[in-house]
Amino acid sequence: MSDFTFCTAQYDSGDWDSAPLVPANLIDSVARYTSISVAPTGVTVPLGSTELFKYPLAYLTGHLPVRFSELERRNLREYCDRGGMLFVDDHNHDVDGVFHKSATEEIGRAVGPLKELPNSHALYSSFFKFEDGPPATTHELNGWGDNLVHKHLLAVLRGDRIAVLYSSKDYSSEWGYHPDNKRFLSIDNTKFGVNIIVYALTR
């Protein structure tokens, strides 16, 4: 029985490594709330490599334009067709931003068009309950980026399963701190991250 290993997808363009603390923080949360066997560190895998298929959940973020190469596009399509899940988060939290525009365009070309994920989706109850859908982030509530509180996440589905989960909420900033600093928070804001991982592992 192997461990769950958190995987960050590396793409040719952009700053794919803009949230280096998110993997450790989510790994910490998975261990903190579940008995899931989890590797203590994450890995970074090029989106265009066959290594990607070793990690059926991958996380992708950045601020800069996302331009997939043809190899990355083909790999991602195959990855999703086989049951892999890609979690994309806009580190700019800006629907007018260049990451959002370029990433949604590329995902559309590679996997399919993104659509709003209903807030009653199984993702929001896969471990913790999120009655109102995706939790808001401080960056949304502070009015940065596009100054919007996004009511829904977007997703590309294969059947009724999520193949690509897309967030404009900037969880990358929200979760981008050292896991030891969780002790300063009255409410752990990474619990939704646990839901994403448990959803990928069980649905």
Next chain:
Amino acid sequence: MTVVERVDRARRTLRAAAIGAAALRGVAAALALLLAAAVLDAFVSLPAGARRFVPVVAVITAAVIMIRRVRGGAAKSDTGGAALWIESRFPSLRYALVTAVDPRYAGAVPELDQAVAKVEFEPAVQSAARRALAAPAITVVALAIVLVLLPAGAIARVVRPAAGDALKLARAGSRTNPLATVSVRVVAPAYAGLKDESFDNPASVRALVGSAVTVEGVQGDGPVVATLSDHDLAATESGERWRIAMVMPAVPTAVRLRAAAHERLLVLEPTSDSAPVVLLTSPARDSILRKPAGEIHLAATASDDYGLASGAFELIVSSGGGENFTFKSRTLGAATFSARTGQLTATLMLDSIGLQGGDMLHIRAVARDRNSVTGPGVGTSDTRTLRIARADEYDSVDVDPAPPPEGEKNALSQRMLLMMAQALEAKRAKISHGALVGESRGIALEQTRLRKRVGDIVFTRLGEAGEEGDAVDKRIDQPVNADSVLAAADRAANATVGTALEGNEDETPLVATNRPLLEAYNAMWSASSELEIGEPGKAIPFMKKALDALQAARSAERIYLRGKTRAVVVDIDRVRLQGKDKGAPAARTPRQPADPARDKRIARFDVALQLVRSSPAAAVDSLLLLRLDLLDRDAGAARAIETAANALRGGKDATNALILARRALAAVPSTPVALSAWGSPP
């Protein structure tokens, strides 16, 4: 006229007649062939491919016959031969003529000339020439008359065969099935530059999305109606023909043609116009530039299946870092195309776009095709990224980020409270007054708590943190006069710091920093007052003002430290199950089978198979509808079914095609047998 001259003249007459007769026979043979093909086509409707050969075969036949006949008449092509031919018809010459034209005796024996002079053979020669020409000429004329009398369409199908001429043989009439013979004409969108196409009795038509598709037939038993995606299209009538025009839809669709008791299915299969393929050839790879100076040669190639319209290089410059990125974009080297392939070239002057250290330049080539119906299709190349190195490129800072500062928490909470108040105001009409006041007071309580926290920050910064307990609580339980508070603080601060560093001339940084917080404090006080009396609507403006003030305060102070962080290795054993919250996962829902409709499709195919003998037309329709369902799911099975349907419709043996189609439909995936046969039933 000498004997030799007379004979030579006769020879020329005979030769001309022979050549003329040969030509006429050749023409007659060609006409006979055309006539036979036209008659045969009227009965069995020859395929266009076969009809295309008929004129060629007719011409070749005519030429062969003519050459053979001319060669056969070569015996009379010299003077001796002509003399012999005359001798055979005038025995009284007793070889005098042959001898007289013999070069050895020509003119040397007067007796021979005299004997020949007595015989008038010219009329016989003329008569023979006329006879030779008469029969083939009559044949040619007779065949030509018959061909002229044939229906125009019949001979045109043979002489100028073309796809779509099936209707030329069909005859209108009240008993005619108007759907028995149909012709489909496809006019592709103008941008594609494709020739128009016509098809006789097609089961399916493939064409570009947006193509004009016209179905045509001869009128007969009842008006023709086409059903396309649940709406009916009536046929227009013109002379003996009916026509229905439609546009090739974006998804495969079955058109059901109906007339009285007759029905026919036509499948419209759209083909898509691919987006251009663009290849950025220069710069060939990503790189890092020391200085934003110099020029870069940009080059790209583009190609499209129907034709390119335009192309350009797209540049995006991203500047900044951390949470503050700015972007600017522009295009370069725009070009228009009128062919299927094109090249883009440009020179980028790096000095001209204001690059700074740390900026990133993203370059890609973009091409658009001429698709004016569903497009234009946009093709993009891979992106190359050029980064301008910073002066401190190799400096690094190890930073452990701290938790969010207090100010951010306040902003977050104020936004949340504002949203709660807005939500309460929105549902005000739907809830009772008691409930409204209750919820409003709940928000007011939170607002008051937040106000106290803001107050703590402000007064701590203003150097009064030492005054704890009742004194502070007492003071911040009422709106404060910001100016008096700030003035006191400013005095105290100036006494130690000295001169102002920035801000308005009359305001020190301390004042500039804290004024928004005090404004927020006061707005919060007003908001909580309104909320206390159950007026969330009136509280909202104050809450918004408080939020704006908090954000202004935060902007004034926000500082980010960025650097390469250490790789964090989580101590799994230490944190395992230390979380305070417990999860309660919802039940999982099952996945759908990989192809839930497979069995239904096989059953539909089996039903169609049973119809093959009793009602082939119905079987063909069933197969075509089944194929429609398979087009985007199983191209192999769809192709096999199409072959079978075409064979059935053409009255050919479809056994093999049906077997292949069935095999493709019920395909069993091959799997490696990892286990032995132990698992077979006992």
Next chain:
Amino acid sequence: MFESGARAVAFALIAFALWRVLGGANSAGAQRVLGSSLARDLPSIESARTAALHVQIDAPPAPADRDALAAVAHAGTRVTWSGAAMPPLVAVATRERAPGAPVRISVASGTTVSLADGLASLDSVNATGAARGSTVDVGAPSGALSARSGAVVAGVGVPPAAPLHAVLIVGRAGWEGKFVAAALEEQGWTVEERLFIAPGADVLQGAITAIDTSHFSAIVAIDTVLGATGPAIARFVRAGGGLVLLADAANASAVRSIAPAGAGTRRAADSRAFDIANPVNAMAVYPLETLRSDAVRLTTRGSIVTSAARREGAGRVLQAAFDETWRWRMQGGADAVAAHRAWWSRMVSSVAATPMPAAGDNSSAESAPVARLVEALGPASAVEPPSSPARRLPVWLFPVLLVCLLAEWASRRLRGAQ
């Protein structure tokens, strides 16, 4: 007068010869019949009680006719048969206990055999290789299946699709549980599952109230975490249920007593890269160690036993050493998703408990007609059987006939007639 007499004698001799050849039965001697007229001739054969009967056949007779011949032979008539070479042909169909499982037809013949169902031809099987047999999977046959080789037609009884219950997957939440459930569900199985995430927090699918053979056909244990399901598993298997123990699941205390073997220490796959050509060998394994005496070894990798099975009560237990089979689906070749599904479906179907299906032979023809013929009447006669008196023409017949005709002809020529 002489000529008329000679002519009459000739005609009489021809008529006699025809009678002897075609219809003349000699109740006291042997008889020769054609297979095609066997049904018509059998009543007279049975009543005539001939000493010997030879049947000339082109194709195996109908079962009723063959049985009648066997009865005649049993009554004392020496029955022999000969005919054109008839290839032996046997065709047998089986069906896995899995949703939508194809019908697997095994053919033994030594010739090329064509398969057909009630609707049309299905396929042809080349059974001419060294094994003189072959196997083909048929997706969805309709009506009676038959196999034909030349004139020999063998019926193929198709067992009906077995009714199946759900499959229960138990273990720790992880990629294996996810992808095993996905594979089985996509293959059409009904899956219930209990995946352990945290204490008191299992991911459930289905009610999982009673673990018995009326609810479940099989249980798949993906690791040693069996939780509340553990105690019921052994009872379920003994009652006829199926159990698949994956990886190290056999080491769980609840199933250790019924497992075919113990699970050893995990061994990684031979190569780092996933072997697309041989996905089963590309997976890590927990080698099966200390096999029980009643365990059947199914697959090995070198000296390592990778799967084994045994019966426990009325049920079956399959232990597969493979770890992380999900890698096959994610990292395998182009057809990996379908192959992984089929592989898992086959594993589960090999142990699945099913209610006894109704009789499924929907074919009226026999599955081995030539063999049954030989069984009933013995092998074909290598040489022509002893001449049948009823059929033999007298030696003198032809010379006398010739003489009569020559005499009649000579007489006419002598008197100048044509």
